[in-house]
Amino acid sequence: MTSPCSPQFAPVGDVGTALMMIDSRLKSIHDTEGTSDPEQQALLEQFTASMGPEEADDVLDGACTLIYMFMMWLRQAHEEHDKDVVEYVVPNLVATMRMMPKSIRPEAIPTMAGLVIAAGTGLSPTLWRKQYGEWTDVEMNPLEATAFLLAEHINRIAGDKDFATRMIAEALSVSDEA
Structure with missing residues (x-):
């Protein structure tokens, strides 16, 4: 039975x-000099x-x-080791x-925990x-932090500080070609 929260019914949004x-x-976290680029930060703001x-x-x-895609990758990675993604990622x-x-x-x-659990169970x-x-305004920083923390977790698992970003960028380029 299809849930009304299935990803097929969800807007993709501006993933880029x-x-x-x-x-x-x-x-900015992995900057070897320990300082973030103020010019880049100002442009982003x-x-x-x-x-x-x-x-x-x-x-x-x-x-x-992004959170959905990150959780799907994490879910697959955890299932390969017979582990539950929710049990290992959410806490x-x-x-x-x-x-x-x-x-x-x-x-x-x-x-944010509910959002990640929803994504980890295949919901949008x-x-x-x-x-x-x-x-709400109170949820904006936590939403960004959730996506960031999941990306960082994936990067640690992959042993590559750019893996999560590259994975999504490659998926976007493949979808653009289709």
């Missing part, structure tokens, strides 16, 4: 912009400030698509978010979240 934002964060409501919604949907994600109280308010953590994070109303 969401990926650019996550990639920028990943690069200027870009996001120039978005209208419709573009912002597209980026939100794109971030949810780690929640523990990390709890250590980030300046960026992630505690009341947003259950929503976008449609799962929409059941509970519109996105």
Whole structure:
């Protein structure tokens, strides 16, 4: 039976912009000099400030698509070792978010955990979240952090600091060719 939260019913959104934002964060973390590029950060902030409501919604949907794609990769990787992705990814994600109280308010953590569980069980994070109303301002940083933390987790598993970004970029280029 098909769920109304199945990915086939979900908008894909602006995955490219969401990926650019996550990639920028990943690069700033792995900067060998220990400093993020202030010019790049200013450009990213200027870009996001120039978005209208419709573009912002597209980026939100794109971030949810990234979370879904990351969880599908993690699910496959865990199943190859007879492990449950939810059991191994969600507690780690929640523990990390709890250590980030300046960026992630505690009341947003259950929503992000639910979003990741939905994605890990094959549901669209976008449609799962929409059941509970519109996105709130409090959820914006946690949503970005969720996508970032999943990408970083994938990169650690793969032993390649650019693996998650490259994986999505390759999937996007294949879908563009089709």
